[in-house]
Amino acid sequence: MEVMSRKNPLGEKMYKWARDLFPINRSITGPGVRETLNYLRQLNPELNVHSVSSGTQAFDWTVPDEWQIRNGWIEDPLGKRIVDFKLNNLHVVGYSEPIDEYLPLEELQGHLHSIEGQPNAIPYVTSYYNRTWGFCITDIQRRKLAPGIYRVVIDSDLKPGYLNYGELFIKGKSKKEIFISTHICHPSLANNETSGPVVASALAQWASTLNNLRYSYRFVFIPETIGSLVYLSRNLKKLQNNIVAGFNITCVGDERCFSYLPSRAGDTLSDRAASHALKHIDSNFKKYTWLDRGSDERQYCAPGIDLPIASIMRSKFGEYPEYHTSLDDLSVITPGGLEGAFSAIKTAIMAVEQNCRPKYKVLGEPQLGRRGLFPNLSKKGSTSHLRVMLHLLSYADGKRDLLEIADIVGVAISDLSLVSSELEQAGVIDLDWR
Amino acid sequence: MEVMSRKNPLGEKMYKWARDLFPINRSITGPGVRETLNYLRQLNPELNVHSVSSGTQAFDWTVPDEWQIRNGWIEDPLGKRIVDFKLNNLHVVGYSEPIDEYLPLEELQGHLHSIEGQPNAIPYVTSYYNRTWGFCITDIQRRKLAPGIYRVVIDSDLKPGYLNYGELFIKGKSKKEIFISTHICHPSLANNETSGPVVASALAQWASTLNNLRYSYRFVFIPETIGSLVYLSRNLKKLQNNIVAGFNITCVGDERCFSYLPSRAGDTLSDRAASHALKHIDSNFKKYTWLDRGSDERQYCAPGIDLPIASIMRSKFGEYPEYHTSLDDLSVITPGGLEGAFSAIKTAIMAVEQNCRPKYKVLGEPQLGRRGLFPNLSKKGSTSHLRVMLHLLSYADGKRDLLEIADIVGVAISDLSLVSSELEQAGVIDLDWR
């Protein structure tokens, strides 16, 4: 299924972006987010970067202080630097307070994080809303720590500043929108989450080049949770009025599987388009339920928000071994993985673009023969194309849309869309695009 | 399941009709149709024959010129007549133009039709709406043709005339109708389609003899597609107002299986009655979907027409090897096959006749004992008849009809109908026949 790297220029291009973005130390606020947004603006120059002050209310939440970190390390009792933020930005717990102290191993242990079952992984830990500090190390290293006095230094600031996010709007024929969201708050983690901004940027480039888009497109690049809450609190009515479908882009970089996570409602146009697209790309795709959610769909689909946001993923967050550890590095994602995800989401988006309600203009079957759409000679057997055309006609009652008909007939909506155009041009059906 | 021929006078009678009708060279228009209708009028003298002029508009279609064919043959380079319409009327492509020419084998090949995978079958080919000519032969014969100059003669006319169809109306207590349609446009083909007019004629004879019919009955004998379109274009509003259920009768002659093809809506009274009837006749009956359609249900159920027409068949068109070839001859159909189809469709019709909504006249269970409907002594175990009676009572809420209750309880509606009469006579339920 995956395209070979040599022959996959789009995948190669996305993988290069991921390599550039991977090392940046992102968090929910701070210079890493801004550096990331600056890079993304090079890819899509129309990207607007917004700044929201610390202390701003967003529904039940408050934008926290901005976190800046310059350095962090641990020195062992012999004065040897054994943990160093410069070597891996996962080593310092996200939003750690500044500290510079000497303390015995027993006390240090309360500030260390490692994973017993993954002894060679540095875990990813944050504490956004409770002031503390800590270091993340491999369990192998932790087990070797000798008793004694350690020096811990974190050179960080926590003070009022800004939460930043990017927004890109591409105007289509309709003010109704397709909404794409991804997050930019994870430090050096590849599948979750360098892949999301990368694939979303490629989708934005693709949508920008299209003419005659039926829908407008809105791409947002935000810190997870607080970012989507801030964005929703500022734009809720507009989003509720305009969004016809949308996708949260996360974990879209590896090649192990395709995954689908439904919206809370479960049967929105986004869900139907995502299921339809994946069914025709890889019929073994994994179907999760709303109970498996965990990213910004939690906000977009919350009661009272109720946006139609579904997720098409590769290996889902929480479901692959490298998740939220230093093992989720650039070796986990591939050009083919990124390109496959791009292609699946593009197919789902096109399904929304192509979806319409075909409606008969005549009574009884139209006479396709005199319009050159039917074989002149009636013999045993009939072509598959003709069968699909007749099926589409028989369901063209103005109630069913192409997605529903495609699923009944068992063909891709892209094929059905071509047939519906032929029939519209032949004057036997109308297409209702509302 | 099939009744032995010796003991099956109805099956024998229908088989004789089929033998009489089989040789006639039918098409969608022409003397073969009229000869067929004349024969059918002998079976049901009330049958009205209608004539519709060539050029008449029927929705998106136009009644074509009438086709008359007197003869057709091919002579080989030695002057030997190797193909002869008089021997098998499938040899000439339906609606062939007249021709009398000499032409080399290479050129002749473009006008020959045979089936590679069925080398001993003459295919059935027509070209109603595109002027051409051709011959149908076995592939065995075709492979033996030697190079040389052949003479081809088709003595036919294509000129303004009439499309004919038959209509039979049997008045019942209600102006609401049960509608039966079958087609009379296939030449010497047995299961598809000599069986349809034969079984429909037997059903008409049966319905004519019944007194106290709840519904009126309308039987139409039409050429497929153009005939149903013509009929619909002249009667649409009446049909939409009056038809409560209906069946398209086709492929009802062999003994290999029972088949059910739903209406487009899939859950009409016709569908429920057909499924119910077949379930109790042969639980292994084949269930097709709307995607498998192919006969006049395409018109009757088209969007905007939306009549409740389902199909009960034996081996379905397109699904048995002899279909649309000379192999679909009188050896394919049997008295038992015809009689079984007759019986199944009659059972479905009776299910519609018997269907009503039973409604409690008392509160709580009625005391059946004092009405002689309950065993006086209460012991462990109870009779099946009593269980069915109690089940019917418990669902007699005025919302469910007998068909639904029969399916829940798992009994035939004919049995339930007897029980509902008992209960009505005992004064504990009303029957709502609307």
Added chain:
Amino acid sequence: MEVMSRKNPLGEKMYKWARDLFPINRSITGPGVRETLNYLRQLNPELNVHSVSSGTQAFDWTVPDEWQIRNGWIEDPLGKRIVDFKLNNLHVVGYSEPIDEYLPLEELQGHLHSIEGQPNAIPYVTSYYNRTWGFCITDIQRRKLAPGIYRVVIDSDLKPGYLNYGELFIKGKSKKEIFISTHICHPSLANNETSGPVVASALAQWASTLNNLRYSYRFVFIPETIGSLVYLSRNLKKLQNNIVAGFNITCVGDERCFSYLPSRAGDTLSDRAASHALKHIDSNFKKYTWLDRGSDERQYCAPGIDLPIASIMRSKFGEYPEYHTSLDDLSVITPGGLEGAFSAIKTAIMAVEQNCRPKYKVLGEPQLGRRGLFPNLSKKGSTSHLRVMLHLLSYADGKRDLLEIADIVGVAISDLSLVSSELEQAGVIDLDWR
């Protein structure tokens, strides 16, 4: 699953009641019913005993004469008393007329009842509405009867009197009621039916001790069929207005399985609560359908009555070998069996009490962290309690009730109820108790 007797004081207590009640010769009327109600009034002093005169109309039925029986026996040709009512009250057919006659074996046979397939069982036979007399004996005894003249004596009365039933009302905060019905008309039969009144009495004691009940509770102890019809005919409107859920208590004494029989509608609150409770108690519980009904649900759910009454049982009536024979004795039921049924029904009742509609007070997810409901540190993995809390929040749209959410999430409503209280106290959801 069953609690050991030694450690099951409630089960032991109920079993003692069953031992006391078992020997009483109950029928649908007469002193046995009154003796039973007197005993039950000792357990729940608020129990009101109602008397309804013979001849009173109840919908389609009439309260029959009262039956009193003092004695009954058969003497064999040698004058030996071979059948004696004093030894087992099942020996005389219920509602037998008085008789004192000598008659030959051939004639006696017409008045004897035994079960060929259960040769050592005395069957339970009644004839409430048709005057007759008879004796029930084991088939073993019957086969040994020698030809000759037998004396049969039944010292009984059938004359105007009363039908009695008990009713207990426990006032809760709402006038809406949970309704519990059980029957008191079976003589010495244990699972069906000494267990029902015993478990219903224990439930009434339990409900009486609770403070702050949301709903009022109504317990009725009635003769089966005629009793429920009488009760309904006197209270129908009140019941239809007030009952939110209810359970018919029968066959709740053995340990072989749990069973669920739905209401006629099948999806009432009672059905949902019963299914939910049993699923979490014993996932292998047997699911019957409305076609398997047989007790007073026949009246409570009849068309036009339509109360939401479901049944939680142990081995269902008609489905265990001892049913309606002398083998259904005190060895069939156990303290553990009674206690398990009590507990299951109590759980279903509590599910109704706990059921409410949670509704978000904020937009987007509430910030649980600052309310102490979220771990301060975000690491891989999350606690089950937190997952349940987030699931409840995500479904708190004011449309779904706790029972539905519990079934989606896969937890017991009792657990979800605790979580919903936490969230209500934290001010992030409202609970709609209507």
